[in-house]
Amino acid sequence: MPFTTTVLSITTGSEETVTDLTSRCEDFLARTAQGADGLLNLFVPHATAGLAVLETGAGSDDDLLAALHHLLPADDRWQHRHGSPGHGRDHVLPALVPPHATLPVVGGRLELGTWQSVCLVDTNRDNPVRQVRLSFLS
Template identity: 85%
Template sequence: MPGHFATTTLTLTTGTTETVTDLTHACEQFLAQHADGRDGLLNVFVPHATAGVAVIETGAGSDDDLLAALHTLLPADDRWQHRHGSPGHGRDHVLPALVPPHATLPVIGGRLELGTWQSLCLVDTNRDNADRQVRLSFMGQSPARGRPDTDD
């Protein structure tokens, strides 16, 4: 049985400070329009060399804690070989090795299956590029046409 596929690109402006931007609502809206009650997978991809995607609790300080931890692990100083941009910008190019530029999450009945306190977020430490794109792609099963799936 052929599957269902839908994709879109979100365009965001993250500003000139390090940010954790909650994408959960935008993902839910996308699924409400395109998943149509199907089970499947939502892939979230950031086509940037200096940003990543994280599943994390937001609003209780964890997003700020993540940025603080990244600042400790990847200080914005002159140690980096990659030197263009603002001071310490080379660390932004190392970020995707720690916070990957993608996540694939389960969708059940057309709804994103996150844990109680989980949110899907864009992590952006690059103060030099405030314009970001996020690709959302839903891959799901086609609805059964009144008969159970078979392996025949």
């Protein structure tokens, strides 16, 4: 099929998280790509979450959250004020960590570098469940 899509439901909980989606992307491609070349598009339909391609497990995910804390402090400077204190920063996050990513698929497999993972970045502690749309275009 030239275009296939599905929606993942990801529970991120009440803490800021970087959630590795790589295995879920690979599972989706194993079912849908069937050895084809194409593009995997990911999209997060939320105003307070984003997607990043980065190394995980060696501290980079924690470093990303620390950098976001430095750039976007959770304090009362934000004009957008509903939700948890500092929640306005969560609405700025997608300008720095976009809610979309498009990645190459070769031979039905995700073409990532050795240390790269596809991750959902969620700093919004008020929304514990996120949706991520995966779409494969061959």
